[in-house]
Amino acid sequence: MxxxxxxxxxxxxxxxxxxxxxxxxxxxxxxxxKQWMDTSIKAPFRVVELGPGRGxxxxxxxxxxxxxxxxxxxxKSIHLVESSATMRALQEGKLRKTxxxxxxxxxxxxxxxxIEHEEGIFTMLVAHEFFDVLPVNVVERTxxxxxxxxxxxxxxxxxxYTMPSSESDQNSDSPPHLHHASSRxxxxxxxxxxxxxxxxxxxxxxFFSLPVGTRIEVSRASMNQARGIGKLxxxxxxxxxxxxxxxxxxxxxxxxxxxxxxxxVDIFCSPGECDITMNVDFALLKExxxxxxxxxxxxxxxxxxxxxxxxxxxxALVRSTSSLxxxxxxxxxxxxxxxxxxxxxxxxxxxxxxxxxxxxxxxxSEVWPFTVIHDxxxxxx
Numbered sequence: 001m002x003x004x005x006x007x008x009x010x011x012x013x014x015x016x017x018x019x020x021x022x023x024x025x026x027x028x029x030x031x032x033x034k035q036w037m038d039t040s041i042k043a044p045f046r047v048v049e050l051g052p053g054r055g056x057x058x059x060x061x062x063x064x065x066x067x068x069x070x071x072x073x074x075x076k077s078i079h080l081v082e083s084s085a086t087m088r089a090l091q092e093g094k095l096r097k098t099x100x101x102x103x104x105x106x107x108x109x110x111x112x113x114x115i116e117h118e119e120g121i122f123t124m125l126v127a128h129e130f131f132d133v134l135p136v137n138v139v140e141r142t143x144x145x146x147x148x149x150x151x152x153x154x155x156x157x158x159x160x161y162t163m164p165s166s167e168s169d170q171n172s173d174s175p176p177h178l179h180h181a182s183s184r185x186x187x188x189x190x191x192x193x194x195x196x197x198x199x200x201x202x203x204x205x206x207f208f209s210l211p212v213g214t215r216i217e218v219s220r221a222s223m224n225q226a227r228g229i230g231k232l233x234x235x236x237x238x239x240x241x242x243x244x245x246x247x248x249x250x251x252x253x254x255x256x257x258x259x260x261x262x263x264x265v266d267i268f269c270s271p272g273e274c275d276i277t278m279n280v281d282f283a284l285l286k287e288x289x290x291x292x293x294x295x296x297x298x299x300x301x302x303x304x305x306x307x308x309x310x311x312x313x314x315x316a317l318v319r320s321t322s323s324l325x326x327x328x329x330x331x332x333x334x335x336x337x338x339x340x341x342x343x344x345x346x347x348x349x350x351x352x353x354x355x356x357x358x359x360x361x362x363x364x365s366e367v368w369p370f371t372v373i374h375d376x377x378x379x380x381x
Contacts, residue, residue: 004365006284009265009335013131015130015243016053016056016057016128016129017337017343017347017359018052018056018057018060019056019107019302020191020333020337020343021330021333021335021337022060022063022338023305023310023313023314023317023334023337024057024058024305024337025056025057025058025059025061025063025064025201026060026061026063026064026123026313027304027308027309027313028057028060028126028242028244028326028350029060029061029063029064029065029167029312030062030064030308030309031240031242031308031351031369032047032061032070032124032126032240033065033068033070033253034063034368035124035239035240035353035367036071036122036124036191036240037070038265039122039238041121042070042074042240043047043121043122043237044075044076044120044122044237045074045075045076045119045121045123045124046075046077046078046079046121046122046123046124047062047065047075047077047078047079047125047126048062048078048079048080048081048112048123048124048125048126048185048232049080049081049125049126049127049128050081050112050114050125050126050130050225050304050367051081051127051128051129051133051224052080052081052082052087052359053091053128053129053132054087054091054092054094055090055091055093056089056094056097056314057126057128058078058080058091058094058095058303058346059095060077060096060267061126062075062095062098062102063098063135065077065099066098066102066319071129073369075102075104075380076103076104076105076121077104077106077107078095078099079108079109079110079143080106080107080108080109081108081110081112081114081115082108082110082112083110083111088108091106091108092106092152096262097311100173107282111228111230112198112225112229113228114269115232115236117231117232118235118237119235119236119237120236120237121235121237122237122238122239122240123233123235123237123240124239124240124241124354125229125232125233125239125240125241125242125243125334125352126241126242126243126244127225127229127241127243127244127245128240128242128244128245129244129246130225130243130245130381131201131219131225131226131243131245131247131280132245132246132247132277132279132280133275133278133287134219134221134222134225134275135219135220135221136217136218136219136221136222136256136278137196137197137200137217137219137220138199138215138216138217138218138256139197139201139213139215139216139218140172140186140189140198140213140214140215140216141210141211141212141213141214141346142182142193142212143212143214144192144193144199144263144330145193145197145201146188146193146198146200146201147189147192147193147194147196147197148190148193148194148196148197149187149188149189149190149215150187150189150190151186151188151189152185152186152187152295153184153185153186154184154185154186155184160248162256164312176307184268185268186278187379193350194247199220200218200220200295201218202218203218203223203284204251204283204284204287205262206250206251207251214253215253215254216251216252217251217252217253217256217278217281218251218255218281218283218284219244219277219278219281221278221286222280222281222284222288223284223288224284224288226284226285226286226288226289227288227289227292227350228242228303229289229293230242230288230289230291230293230352231292231303233292233293233352233353233354234292234293234354234355238353238354239353239354240351240353241293241351241353242349242351242352242356243280243282243285243298243349243350244301244347244348244349244350245280245347245348246277246278246279246280246346246348247280247281247282247298247348248279248281248282248298249282249283249286249348250281250282250283251283251284252278252279255276255278256276256277256278257276258274258277258342259274259275259277259297260274260275260277263266263355266362271378280348282297282350283301283351285350286350289352290339290380292355292365293352293353293354293355294353294355295350295352295353295371296346296350296351296353296366296370297347297349297350297351297370298349298350298367299348299370299371300333300344300347300348300349301337301338301343301344301345301346301347302337302339302340302344302345303340303349303367303369304315305337305344306367307336307369308369309333310338312335313334314330314334315333318330321332351367352372354368
């Protein structure tokens with residue numbers, strides 16, 4: 001992505017939940033504080049965000065932490081995983097004053113692996129719309145094994161454009177998007193399995209019995225990042241995490257798409273100037289950190305925010321202003337976050353906590369607002 005290209009907000013390619021309403025970040029903060037308060041030692045804590053955008057979500061989280069008596073003086077540092085110098089400058093401008101007032105340090109990292117594992121520190125982590133933009137491979141089950149879908153110049157007449165089967169399309173639960181090839185690039189299926197596609201086909205036991213013709217998107221980068229989250233939470237200090245993103249508790253066949261100025265475009269359109277995204281396989285994230293932490297969900301963003309009290313918070317904010325225009329903006333923002341035909345169901349929320357915690361370090365079977373969800377048979381399971 002070009003540094004000068006606007007990605008977030010009304011002038012960018014998409015608008016995120018934190019940009020719509022402050023209540024999103026406030027309720028995320030309350031969930032994280034609740035997990036910290038459920039521990040016995042009430043250790044100092046730090047907050048980590050993967051892909052912090054313009055810093056809006058972190059700013060909302062810090063505002064809540066500053067107002068809670070139990071948390072005052074306990075926040076030691078903020079860690080932002082961000083590789084773009086341009087975005088780092090935006091984040092610093094947004095958060096520097098708060099960090100100076102709270103006497104805590106802000107640190108930037110190029111990768112989650114750079115964050116030290118501090119044994120005496122409780123880690124609160126949030127990854128909002130982080131996994132959906134990570135690199136992804138597309139593989140297809142053939143009689144030979146798993147072949148890889150590759151990108152090739154479309155000018156070669158010997159190359160044929162490859163598409164998922166109609167059956168894969170019907171079962172993908174992917175949003176509608178453009179399938180037509182670019183005039184310069186097209187997708188092709190490798191004639192034989194590649195080393196990469198063979199390994200990716202073994203990434204989950206769910207993939208072992210899939211029939212010939214099945215196509216799936218598998219992100220090795222997502223697996224590595226999920227593993228990194230698990231390692232940060234699985235320390236003596238403990239921790240918790242929320243992953244919020246497009247997706248479901250299953251793999252997808254053809255969700256890769258591009259956005260430009262809030263519209264879906266061909267993924268080969270204007271390389272470097274579009275936001276390319278995919279649906280997240282939450283089951284793969286959970287499998288990647290299963291031996292390190294306990295995971296809960298995913299549940300819909302609507303369920304998460306509703307159970308966390310967005311209605312109560314909306315009413316309080318409405319009462320706090322006399323402006324009819326402001327009242328409407330508050331209510332519209334809340335409604336958009338939980339819209340069952342939009343963001344409320346499109347976004348899913350995954351909870352992550354240490355395997356043992358609480359007053360006696362006991363195992364915890366459920367964590368509010370997550371409940372044990374027994375889904376019916378799902379595609380790719």
